[in-house]
Amino acid sequence: MFSYIYKAIILPIIFYQEAAALSGQTQIIPWSSNSYGPDGPWQAVNIRIGTPLQSIDLLPGGSWMSNVLGSSVCATGSSCIAQSAGVYDNSSSSTNFEIGQTGTIGNSTFSHTVGALQTVFGSAHWMFDTVAVSVREGASGDSFVAPIQDFDMLVISDGHETLPDGSTYPLTIGKLALGAPEFNQSWNYFPPNPRWNGTFITSSMFGEGRTPSNSYGMHIGSAAFGIPGSLTIGGYDQSRVLGPVSSQPYAIDHLPIDLLDIGIGVEAGASPFNFSSQGGLLASGNSTIRISMQVAVDATVPYLYLPQSTCDSITGNLPVTFQPKYGLYFWNTADPQYKIIISSPSYLSFTFRLNSAVSQNITIKVPFSLLNLTLTSPIISTPTLYFPCFPGQAPGGIFSLGRSFLQAAFIGVNWQTGNGVWFLAQAPGPNTPTTLAPTQIQPTDNSIVSSTTGWADTWSGFWTILDNPTSGNTTTIPSDNTTQSGGGLSKAAIGGICAAAVVCLITALIAGYLLRKRRKEKPAEPNPTLGPHHIQHQAIPPEREKYTGSGFAPQELSTESAPREMYAHTGINSPVEMYAPVGR
Ligand SMILES: *[C@@H]1O[C@H](CO)[C@@H](O)[C@H](O)[C@H]1NC(C)=O
Ligand SMILES: *[C@@H]1O[C@H](CO)[C@@H](O)[C@H](O)[C@H]1NC(C)=O
Ligand SMILES: *[C@@H]1O[C@H](CO)[C@@H](O)[C@H](O)[C@H]1NC(C)=O
Ligand SMILES: *[C@@H]1O[C@H](CO)[C@@H](O)[C@H](O)[C@H]1NC(C)=O
Ligand SMILES: *[C@@H]1O[C@H](CO)[C@@H](O)[C@H](O)[C@H]1NC(C)=O
Ligand SMILES: *[C@@H]1O[C@H](CO)[C@@H](O)[C@H](O)[C@H]1NC(C)=O
DSSP states (O other): OHHHHGGGSOOOOOOOTTGGGOOOOOEEOOEEEEEEOSSOOEEEEEEEETTTTEEEEEEEOOSSSEEEEBGGGGSSSSSOGGGGTOOBOGGGOTTOBOOGGGOEEEEEESTTSTTSOTTEEEEEEEEEEEEEEEEEETTTOOEEEEEEEEEEEEEEEEEEEEOTTSOEEEOOOEEEOOOOSSSSEEEOOSTTSOOEEEBOHHHHHHHTTSSSSSEEEEEOOBTTTTBOOEEEESEEEGGGOEEEEEEEOOOSSSOEEEEEEEEEEESSSOOSSSSSOBOOTTTTTOTTOOSOEEEEEOTTSOSEEEOHHHHHHHHTTSSEEEETTTTEEEEOTTSHHHHHHHHTTEEEEEEEEGGGOSSOEEEEEEEGGGGOEEEOTTTOSSOEEEEOEEESOBTTTBOEEOHHHHTSEEEEEEOOTTTOEEEEEEOOOSOOOSSOOEEEOOTTOOOOOOBOOOTGGGGTTSSOOOOOTTSGGGTTSOGGGGGSTTSSOOHHHHHHHHHHOSOHHHHHHHHHHHHHOOSOOOOOOOOOOOSOOOOOOOOOOSSOOTTTOTTSOGGGGOSTTOOTTTTTTSOTTSOHHHHOOOOO
16 A cells, blocks of 8 residues: 555655664653744744655644645645745655545634634645654753654644634644654554544553653743743653642543632732732633633633633733633723732732642733734734633633743653543742753642742842831821722822822822722632642542543444544545444
8 A cells, every 4th residue: 555655765864873772761742933823822842744844833632543634735825824834845845644544624723623723614634744843851951863763743734723803824733743642653554554633742651661651841931031931752841830830631532620619819919900809710701610610721722711700700900901802801001000010019810629629729920011912914913912711612622721831831741551541730930940850640640740840939130019008107197098988098088199109100000909999898819839849649540531532422432432523524435334433
């Protein structure tokens, strides 16, 4: 068969030296120096595909096949936005091949296909090729190029994304998938030939003895704040994991966790809000959200996809304006509160069930400074600062916390067959050592150990601590004014104080605070202690939620290893049984 021909071709790749001597190390993937929009900026990693090699940047995240933009997406139009990350020309690679059994996606939404970029509408083919990934090996720090054979790709030949108002915009960049619950993605082949396997970066490196396990750890970091991305195969960088780590079962194509609450808090100094902290934002104004709501943590989508009621409660505290065309909130940058909030130590907090436990939780803090994101072309012609709450589910049909959340959170997965888990923890801010702390994940590990660094220290120097109004510096404000009915100063009073004060900015700031002050002010919550945590893993329920994650119709998942609708587009003359992907 044609698919065996490629094996005879000698690949122009520098193979690992002494492959047999490798005992399984963490493999650190270097990140591209470029970052990408149009809703970021987001950092990417680089892989090289085919023979000869074609260099392509991809956003790492998600499972099953990687999604790569084909050169045909740039066939029309002289300036093609996808060109900057790189597009894949399969016809110029001598090692590219396809098999008929995979089916295709034809002029349709991708949201029903497991492993496909949910937000895309268009056409795509599964293709396989040889891929070269640059890695730095954990212990030695030596650099290698790791070749991966039969790399599993969904190559998008044509597609677009759609805004809530129905207008469309072109694709910019694909995704580098980071493994799957199955070791390979497998399709039936014609007997007596064996079934066909597409491979993933995590399992392929483990299968060849390069890593200690089929796993990864990732912190996408922040391009705007210069927090470098961190992606480790077979382990994680311990300096990216702060405080308690939650581990829980993964689903067939997403990482689900119970979200208990969303709050607003301030890590140090005075609050830029009319409260020192506020909780209850997840369920506020929505009686259907009771104890918790399951969400997916998903690096393949950009926003915080939350119920309308939740976005309403969060943004009720922020100088933002909802823009129905985009389904997003634009920061009112002229509002003095905007700059104060996003440069202060204030954050949006997300409290989750810890280790699927009934009575324990874990809180991840996302500073508002990281939620000062930018919409750019081709979504909008003028770069526009936006707050990434998106009222509604992600296109895959589940409320999701996307890349905007993951700027501040560490995720990892141990894909170990049978009882694998995924990990969630607080990630550090910009004050993070450049010295890596690569740490292995062993095949049976269902917990990982975090670093002893305190989260606030990783942001020190990068935020402006507001003067506490109860400190000596606030004495310029007459105390009787603060108690008048209505709870604040008149505009005339603020003007008068400002005219007399030495530092008008500080006064205006404090006055703004007092203006918003309400009588019912909650007492400040003590900051949860951050420190070394050796994680005691809670028992994972034996009944895995693998195929029953909310939002996915059971009938679409009936074949255990078959991603949804994977072969639904196969030609009607072909018996479906022959093409069904099979388990390992
Ligand atoms: C795919 O993997 C299975 C299980 O390891 C193996 O039996 C089969 O030979 C593989 N197929 C190919 C084409 O390598
Ligand atoms: C995965 O696929 C590769 C390539 O076909 C094959 O060599 C390997 O045996 C497969 N492994 C498993 C566990 O199926
Ligand atoms: C209330 O929450 C549910 C999820 O539990 C969500 O589907 C619904 O859209 C929310 N209602 C509003 C008005 O946001
Ligand atoms: C918000 O983001 C924009 C674009 O990255 C940046 O220029 C600006 O300085 C940021 N604002 C603050 C206060 O950090
Ligand atoms: C999280 O746990 C703490 C300590 O047990 C508890 O006080 C708090 O109410 C919990 N938060 C949520 C949202 O369940
Ligand atoms: C008061 O303001 C001065 C100068 O603005 C500053 O150096 C000092 O740290 C402030 N004191 C307090 C208690 O905030």
